[in-house]
Amino acid sequence: MADTRNSSTAVSNPGATSRSLDRLRHEFMQIWQVLAALALIYLVFFLLSPPFRSLDTLLSIFGQAAILAVLACGTTVVLISGGLDLSVGSIFAVVGVCVGILLAEMELPVWLAVLGGLGIGAALGALNGIVQVATGVPAFIVTLGGLTAYKGVAEILASGRDLSRFPDGFQALGSGYVVPMGIMFAAALLTGLFLTRTRLGIRAFAIGGNEEVARLAGVPVKRSRVCYYMLGGLLAALAAIMEVAKLNFAMPARGQSYELFAIAAVVIGGTSLFGGRGGVGKTLIGMLIMQTITVGLSYMGVGTSYQRIAIGIIIIAAVYWDVWRRSTR
Amino acid sequence: MADTRNSSTAVSNPGATSRSLDRLRHEFMQIWQVLAALALIYLVFFLLSPPFRSLDTLLSIFGQAAILAVLACGTTVVLISGGLDLSVGSIFAVVGVCVGILLAEMELPVWLAVLGGLGIGAALGALNGIVQVATGVPAFIVTLGGLTAYKGVAEILASGRDLSRFPDGFQALGSGYVVPMGIMFAAALLTGLFLTRTRLGIRAFAIGGNEEVARLAGVPVKRSRVCYYMLGGLLAALAAIMEVAKLNFAMPARGQSYELFAIAAVVIGGTSLFGGRGGVGKTLIGMLIMQTITVGLSYMGVGTSYQRIAIGIIIIAAVYWDVWRRSTR
């Protein structure tokens, strides 16, 4: 859905309509192989496991992927812009606890609590970006510090509090398949449009490709970078809100290692770890691949430990496939 | 103790003796500032907290830093060579469980179990390296896969086993301050000599600096890289053995996030995340800084959540200091 790379078969007839069509076609070309892999994996489990064949299962794959997929949309933007945010798992934890406090303790209306949570996530994300651009410390370090520090903040905030039993209106955000799926698709669509159709969005590719060139071309690199991290924090917050709504209670121990799963989904989808290339459509598919495998294996009674081994191998294999594909054409 | 960068005040008189002296002096110049930071931090706690003033405390800082410091020595080598190993925490877990099995279940003699553990660690590290050089998949992805998959392996191996109560001779490897400190210094010294005095070692800097130049110069880059990962795995295994000996039981949930702490120590010490520069002496000091802060804060009754926040900030501040220092001279 969102990818600005164009394949090498170039258009010869200029003009706007053909451009849009062409663009769409190229985007689809980029995506179809990952999509085919997803379909293949789904088919394998479909054949192997009878209970897997229900519509409910299919829906629940989407539903379960939704939270991490929303988080991973933010990760996609940050990675495209050449950044890295290891702290989104901890932002997730802080926002979860904060929303819990806003709802259960301060008894704010749902919409206000949600807005508050999103604001906190965006602020923490922006803080990561601000520290980076202000100090010049690499993203890995800043967000490793954030990973540690924000976790401490979540624990302190949650300590001694019982944060559960939220209003029904809030729970709806995470319940069932429909709403989480809806949020997931909406988040991916908006992020995709942001990345491909807006000024700030397409600049992410330029900054991720070559920050210095972008700066010299007059792009406000620092300010833009802060925005991408802010968007990453915002989407992490949205994911946290969905999870708190789904579980109906908040705890500081949430979100651990989510940043790694999100990065895994992003790269399985084919976005570059090194910036300048990628799109959220692919990320969505990457997350669905991981989720299909997890759900499929547990339907077949494969234990968590074996699932871990499978996921580890899939991550490497997916990227290898991408590397191999690029090298042979 | 181990750093091949030379300061910019160059020698004018050639000759071997002066070179060695010069080299030592430059290495010390590189290290003294980090050392000063360590001393300062120690002094602050020394003044603030009376119980902190004992020799036992000082020794226990070393003793507690030892395990992670040994692990971080391996991380230093891998980072200098331009690699990254996110999976050392999981290697740590696998080795811990395996050594437990070798000792408690197979009842092998201690030396054989230790050798077995080291061998398994080296093999898993080498596997990370081999997969990378054979597939061309980036280190982040390969070792993220390893992180997940090895964790599963550790769980499967440990499942249903009670791995505890090891022979006294084995426990000695992790008990008290003397032996762990000894192992730490020995590991750092040997790693330092490896990096500064051997062919394979100094090539790590070249490969980390510019892999393609090194390859074209005739350095067997792939083979060397596998060796560095192997060394990283070996030192992770040594650390795991020390921890199993200290705790006197083995379980698969050990070692989680240790890779991040090790990376933090390495960069606090001043080794570059991007390869080509660094040394184990600095890493040792980096680890001691982290440990002094942890111990000092808990002596002052600061809870772990607040410690996390402090450590997070210290990580960023340390690297910022390094960035700032470089930019102003």
Add this chain to the structure above:
Amino acid sequence: MTTHPVLEARGISKHYGGIVALDNVDLTLNEGEVLAVVGDNGAGKSTLIKALTGAIPRTSGTIRFDGREAQIDSPTDAKAAGIETVYQDLALVNEIPITQNVFLGREIVRDDWLGRIFGVLDFKRMDREIRELFAKLDIRITDIYRDAQAFSGGQRQAVALSKTVMFGKRVAILDEPTAALGVRESQMAMDLVRSLKDHGLSVIMITHNMQHVLNYCDRVMVLRLGRLTAVRRVEEVDGDTLVGLITGTIDGDAQDG
């Protein structure tokens, strides 16, 4: 050609810590001229133009534009003043299409609420303008949606130079536009430089190629170890003199102020 100065820089210095990369350099660019900047590696040529265009902060020095004091502290300031620069090795982002490279930093947003509030882009208009530009400059690139890295060195340089025509209202600054280009590509690039003049631009060009200085430029300034050592009209010098000035075997006591 008039001698009315477009850009005047006075006393430009740049220190990196203890290193003096640029020491009190004056520069005058006259309306409609092509000014060459030559000098050894590390003489400070790139540093000079970066300091001029606000790409790096100056340690000292003032800049006058069109006779008035100008505050040029960032690439954006320079662009706003009508100064367009092609930096050495930093002209294009490999990973993004030619279209986006040309408009990078100056994307055109739609002329409606979507554009004003969300910065939604007007791709149609940008594509049209690029095609017109390429047609005008006789640059034969049709597949403008391909990533920049798919193009040859010559094509890339042509695209970079075309930006100066599109956006440089007054001044184009070029840092080694022909370095690493082959004979034919160099030719193409220098022809483009010449045509910049026809489009009403004054040009500053850094080069190591004395032939290009002699054939395409009006005046030449020589930097040595961060200082300005000589300024000459091209008619007054030959290649050997220039090389002498550059290497320091000939003393050149001209100041450009």
Add this chain to the structure above:
Amino acid sequence: MTTHPVLEARGISKHYGGIVALDNVDLTLNEGEVLAVVGDNGAGKSTLIKALTGAIPRTSGTIRFDGREAQIDSPTDAKAAGIETVYQDLALVNEIPITQNVFLGREIVRDDWLGRIFGVLDFKRMDREIRELFAKLDIRITDIYRDAQAFSGGQRQAVALSKTVMFGKRVAILDEPTAALGVRESQMAMDLVRSLKDHGLSVIMITHNMQHVLNYCDRVMVLRLGRLTAVRRVEEVDGDTLVGLITGTIDGDAQDG
């Protein structure tokens, strides 16, 4: 100067997927000569020497060295045969000292058990050899323990070229040794190239500078779009002819086999 060939390559091709970067190129390097390779950007010059030295796998082609079939499949094979190469932009590692750069890939280990078993290095000997080498070649670098990036482009190129004297027993291959060098540094570098001959080496040199071809080389081969289009003795050509051959306005039907 004899005409006994040191290095003969026949039918060298290199395909990248569908792209034919090099198409059936022959090359003959005679003992003691300096052979120039010229051509447009992307003509395949760098690809040719990389294929020759085993830096990239050849799609097809054979290589004879000293009249015998040679198996050169990696940079190490080439070095073992006495062929030393300075690749374009890939000569030195910035992060490590000059000493280690010179001996990179061929570090000298101590002549005792420490050296044999653990690969412990003989720094003393390496330092001494470098100082002797620099003295012999009149390279004025005393602070050989500084990182490579602390040196100027000219100094770096001199260090890279010195490696060919130290290790190149028979053949030195240089890819654009003066690109991005200033006038004086170019001069220094080309003097070094000339002195390679005095040290008994045969040289292949890629360049875009026709002056250097005419002044320093014995023969010149012209590549165009991955094919060999002409081989000439330098006495037989002038600059304009070469440019014509490179751009294709002059047909050159010579094959070098």
Add this chain to the structure above:
Amino acid sequence: QDLRIAYTGYSTDNTFWIGVANAAAAEAEAQDVEFIDMTASSPDSAAQRDAVDRAIDMGVDGIIIGSVDNRAFDASLEAAAAKGIPVVAVDTGIDHPHVSSLVQTDNLAAAGIAGDYIVDQIDGGKVLILGGSAGHQTGNARRDGVLNAAEAAGHEVIFQICDWQDACAFETTTNFLQSDPEITAIFSAWDPGALAAVSAAKALGRLDDLVIVGFDGNPANLVAIAEGEQSATIKQDNTRMGTESVRNLLAVINGEEAPAVVPIDGILITADNVAEYQ
């Protein structure tokens, strides 16, 4: 008298153990001794071992250990003995002569109560156990308590490692409820996991035909039990654990007699008796 005692519990991210620590701190304050809480934020036996060593170095007057894993302390306890620092244990016993008193909660026995309750409530079907981290002592004991009871009664048991992660509990519950209609009971080794299982079952509309049992007796779970969503939980009296352990330690420090073992039995809380504990 100016006494300082150190306490290291299971973790600070666990509601149950926060209760133990708070009760212990309150008792210490009441007795006018300084209370140093050295608990690590997440269950980590190496960090806990370090904390104990640190307390010994600090020369505190006594140490309370609520161990993450009781096998980790042999060497530390030797050191404590040598320095004459008394040590008492809470929750899990530590097999060492220097540990003079234990306020014990037997996880295996308590989980056995949960197992018996589950067996009692269902007539057939499978039991899904959501476990902690692999190889974790506490988690394993709780698993085994239920597992033994259920298997003895002829039920098939499915065990899944969840690393104490609530989201994992939710997902695992969802997946197993959908793929295996025979599941009739779910036991989570930690109460938040049970809440997650409740949410998951509710989402699938399966809450009514499931027996969901947790462990700890967290306030949120008590509400869930009162509302009939969660079937039961096992509460161990954490307030008493904290108070008694401090009392025992002070007794030992003062050279008085302290009981070797204070057993604190697991209490089964169901809808019937939940009101007493809220």
